[in-house]
């Protein structure tokens with residue numbers, strides 16, 4: 330299957346909204362609002378156009394991934410990081426490597442822009458294959474209660490989170 334990963338364009342927004350809605354329809358962890366979250370995040374300072382990527386197959390969008398800027402806060406200290414949310418693959422194309430391709434490509438784009446870590450909330454069995462570790466191993470917490478094994482973090486450069494501990498602060502658009 331020929332899959333191209335590229336930055337989203339405004340003309341993709343409607344198709345992305347429908348793709349994300351459909352992908353999360355039967356997902357285990359979903360609030361049914363992920364497609365609206367994407368629209369809200371685009372309107373914030375946390376949005377980085379280069380970190381909104383689509384997977385395209387024969388001119389059709391089959392996957393989407395978004396990273397937005399967050400901070401990890403500890404007292405007076407603020408550290409820049411990224412939140413990965415959401416990643417979505419059209420149900421008809423799942424389990425064929427598209428999600429993996431989007432995630433790996435995102436890591437490369439984020440590194441190029443100088444980001445050194447990504448935090449996410451997701452399936453504990455899926456993300457370790459891409460280098461994610463439980464965030465508690467870095468002493469990084471979310472500002473709400475969730476099973477700790479579902480909070481994950483990746484260092485995009487060696488030791489990037491070594492000296493960083495604290496609680497994630499999300500953009501208001503997350504509604505947290």
Ligand SMILES: CC(C)(COP(=O)(O)OP(=O)(O)OC[C@H]1O[C@@H](n2cnc3c(N)ncnc32)[C@H](O)[C@@H]1OP(=O)(O)O)[C@@H](O)C(=O)NCCC(=O)NCCS
Pocket residue numbers: 352353356357358415416417418419422423424425426427428429430450451452454455
């Ligand atoms: C999760 C998702 C993005 C993965 O994308 P994908 O293209 O289907 O996954 P890939 O083809 O890259 O990887 C397939 C592998 O991941 C595993 N996998 C896929 N979804 C998984 C999940 N929800 N939990 C655990 N493992 C999962 C598959 O079992 C498969 O494992 P294998 O390689 O050992 O056989 C996609 O299934 C999806 O959009 N799901 C609905 C929305 C969602 O849940 N998003 C993530 C929120 S945390």
